[in-house]
Amino acid sequence: MNVDLSQLTEWRREFHRFPEIGWSEFWTTSRIADYLEQMGFEILLGKQIINEDFVRGRQSAVVEQGLANALAYGAKQKWLDKMDGYTGCVAVLDTGRAGKTVALRFDIDCVNVSETQNPQHIPNQLGFRSLNDGFMHACGHDAHITIGLGTALWLSQNKDKLSGKVKIVFQPAEEGVRGAAAIAASGVIDDADYFAGSHIGFCADSGTVISNPKNFLSTTKIDICYKGKPAHAGAAPHLGRNALLAAAHAVTQLHGIARHGEGMTRINVGVLKAGEGRNVIPAGAQIQLEVRGENKAINQYMADQVMQIAQGIAIGFDVDYETEIMGEAVDMNNDPELVKLVEEIALAQPEVHSTNADYAFNASEDATILGRRVQEHGGKAVYFILGADRTAGHHEAEFDFDEKQLLTGVKIYTTLVQRLLG
Ligand SMILES: [Zn+2]
Structure with missing residues (x-):
């Protein structure tokens, strides 16, 4: 495995083919765990990362169906056993050298949308359209999983250059803002000195990074x-x-x-x-x-x-x-130190030409619960938007995005970790 655009594209298309709705991401989680295991990460699953008292909007029928689908699609039993009914995982990299801890968060669920039959739609043209009728990665969380894996791969190959720890959170059930509370309340990132999360697309095109979105509701x-x-x-x-x-x-x-x-x-x-x-x-x-x-x-x-x-x-x-x-979900104010760092790192990428610091988000995103948890424990947090050209709005049947931005995302995260732990 190399962290290059072809590997990232391959991952993205693999996850795009098998979208799973919040709390049913059993195959997705098991596949992420497969890759993380190959990279040599310690992988936390199930109640190691979920506080059951804070699980929101999890319906047992959806969970059962998800488990059955995942098994049929080849999810490994050993991961399903460790998940114990709860999707998502946290990859831990301990460099063995004293230092700070960085937590990164990537959401993994899909939305209830049937993917378009339009033959011009790239997933149709190239044969990676959703195999799960009625479900689609129409918000770009397949990109988020991929950027998380790409970042993990780079970390596994470059840990000798770092000190401290990295925790990569692959969060279930972002849609409906349901998954973050249980992970936050598990305490798994309470030791983080820094937190970063992001979303691809939205209001930003390829070449733009919004380093400080405001007005999270x-x-x-x-x-x-x-x-x-x-x-x-x-x-x-x-x-x-x-x-x-x-x-x-x-x-x-x-x-x-x-x-x-x-x-x-x-x-x-x-x-x-x-x-x-x-x-x-x-x-x-x-x-x-x-x-x-x-x-x-x-x-x-x-x-x-x-x-x-x-x-x-x-x-x-x-x-x-x-x-x-x-x-x-809660509101969150980015810490200026990290906003500055993200801005600097983004602008150092040749393909990024602008950072817009003052965009009003005016929506809800449950990464804020994790970010605030870290802030409440004395750490610093940032949430940014990674621009990517889109073919349609988020949650629409024709949604697709510029895959080249996967690499930009990985470069921003890996440079960020290097700057914080290098
Ligand atoms: Zn989303």
Whole structure:
């Protein structure tokens, strides 16, 4: 294996062919582990990197299907055993020399999109389109896996030039901001002095790196379930407990949460499902909602109010209730020292002609949970955007990106590690 564009392209196309949705990335993880093992890394899996209390939005049907698909596609049993139901892995490189610790993060999941049949689409032309119907690497996380592996390969060949430790996090379930919290809470990167993560594409074309994206929105995705009691709507409505009515009241109250005076907030109830039949007092209701806030504290205010209302309504309507956090991300401010370093490194690449430091991200990304965890333990963090020309928007069926930027990504990460640990 050499860290060159042909190796990177080969990896990217291999992962592109077998996209897996969040928490079902069993084949993806096992394949990453195969490569990391060949490179000589220590590989942490399963509960070594996952705190089960912070696992968000993981559905058992998706997990079961993912396991079955992975086995059918040739995932190694030894990795599946070590994963113990939880996808993702962390590669650890200990140089054996005292020094700092750098954590890098690459997300590995796909999105629920069916890849286009358009014959002009390069994965169709070159025969590496998705084999998993209804799923596609339409956000570029196949690029992220590849850049992570390329960085790992370089590290394995150059560790004599470094001191300290590198931890490469291959994170599951970024879509829906579900995977980072469990990894952060496992403590696996608590010893990191530096953290770096990135996304390919978005607003930036090939040749541009956004070294300091701002305005990451904090968000919490919450499900509320009301459970009442069915009864005959004509003869005995007084014996029923109406979950639909409880949920309907909850929805209007949720949208009426007082706005925070110190910053932007959002709330959206996106799904309300309730009831079984016209003449039955509805016994079940489910609400799916999200809140957002300008920062972690303001978002937490919104989430706390949601929990309060969920409970208050349950008492008022005499129904049982459950809430579950399905996903979360926080805001994060990049540390200027690392922004400067990324900028300098990016501009030193001949193919990069500009760095845009002040781009407003205005979306959520759960790498922020890992970055902030490192910052809260006294470390420094940076998240940047690696420009790449695209054929369509992210999460679209025709999405594809300029594969040459894979090498640019590897060069930025490997130089960054060299500068921090060299
Ligand atoms: Zn993405």
